[in-house]
Amino acid sequence: MKLNSKSLWLGWILVLAVLLVIVCLFSLGVGAVNIPLQKVLVSLTKGRGTPEYTILFAIRLPRILLGLAVGGGLAIAGVVLQGMFRNPLVEPYTLGISGGAALGVAVNIVAGGPAGIGLFSLPISGFLGAVGIISLVYILGTRGGAVKLARLLLIGVMVSFIASALIMLIMAMTRTEDLHGIIFWIMGSLEEPDTSLIRAMLFISLGGLIVSLFFSVDLNAFSLGEEEAFHLGVPVERVKKILFLLASFLTGCCVSVTGIIGFVGLVIPHLMRLLVGGDHRILLVTSFLAGAIFLILCDTLTRVVMAPVELPVGVITGLVGGSIFIYALSRKGASF
């Protein structure tokens, strides 16, 4: 019977992988210029030089790949943190990471960040902001070498508040054109002109999935409580540190490349838990795929819904994600 559940796992992975391919093809075809599916396939294989080819490869494909990396990365960061904290309300942004990144970017925009690194200036300042806040939260959240989860969470929430207060302060004292830059960044977007950054993000995100999978069994033990996990031979303190750093790093990278895209890290792990159960071995893989699907789809919608105006992707993730989640909860309402 256990083999049955393993083939069920394989089934979920296959279904989601197929969905991902479908969503990618759909997203390739849709936009300011609609390209029918047949033409997409033809252009992809032997359309070099045509205008379709340029649109697909230079504009749409990079966005899709970034959506895959960031959607997947945020979703597994969410799974890891929710599993570790055993708290369904925790998400990658709860711990102040997004606040730190936004603060870094705001400071950069206002102070006129270091010249000469051009395109990388905002991602780097965002990443530095995130790293600074994570270190602060981590240092304040540990006592005598032991990570106190409840403490870490409270500190994270408080640091978030402080960061957003500082951002508001900066915004209140800023010129209009800078203000627009900050707001635009905070709303998040998959528009990213630099392909090496996208490649790096894909690498980081897939790496994060693989590393977290090797801790999936420990996360299963964590769902019984820290003490039970300890009794099952999990080196609790070490695992907590590794997982916290892993989730923070993933989130920090995502946020610094795309800005703050909410909801993926909160909702996708929940939806997948309703669907495939609480075993982190399958939960991580399906959440990665579902996060990628969800973000690519939302990003496609931003281009379609009010074309030619492009909506901020955070608006769509919030609206779509929230509605789907409430629907799923009310269907399976018994478990909550």
Add this chain to the structure above:
Amino acid sequence: MGRPMLEIKGLSCGYGKRIVLHGVSFQIKRGEFVGIIGPNGSGKTTLLRAINGLLPLTKGTIFLEGRETHQMARRSLAQKVAVVTQSPEAAPPFSIEEFVLLGRIPHWGRFQLLETEGDLTIAEQAMVLTGIASLQERRMGELSGGERQLAFLARALAQQPQLLLLDEPTAHLDIGHQVQIMDLLRRLNREQSLTIAVVLHDLTLAGLYCDRLILLSEGRLHRLGPPQAVLREEVIEEVYRTAVIVVETPLQAKTAIVPVPGGD
């Protein structure tokens, strides 16, 4: 013959600056069934936590088969010692079978993600032994108190430990389930020569099942010996500060402890 299963020498430990256990020493031989008794707050649970490495030791050492437990890696300790904790918290999101299989984790390699046929067989045996094999598809949240306790016991058995530590396994259970659990423990002890140390509040049960009793009082070892030497009226009255009568039962050489209501 050979090294003792567990040897504790001059153990002091506690939580931060508050020391709970003061200089406790004793040995448990391989294949023994030992009861740990004492009033609330006397340090029984703390003792179990110290044995399993959850608490840092202030003083003293603990040896498991001659090896110092605080020097051992978590995983290798969990391969030898399994713990059933007191009224474990909220229902984990697993079926019984998935839950019992978690007991196999200590035996897995660092990069192992899937259970083997052998793991499934061992988990199956543990569920058969504890009589919950028919429930294996049920969710942990759907179980009664007695079934839950059996599931936790099955998970501990799936660890294939040499030493099984239990913290009040019969708490909150009716008398039928209490006897079911204790009978099961005795069978495991006799048929599989599993060494068992169990914290019990029910002195009569402790006397009925255990080979030896460890009586703790205010963090110190008050008395250690076979039940008839420990469960004496004057000893219990002194430690628990309540009057009791120890009565003979029709069971061979077994006694029952009856409290005397106060104010009469």
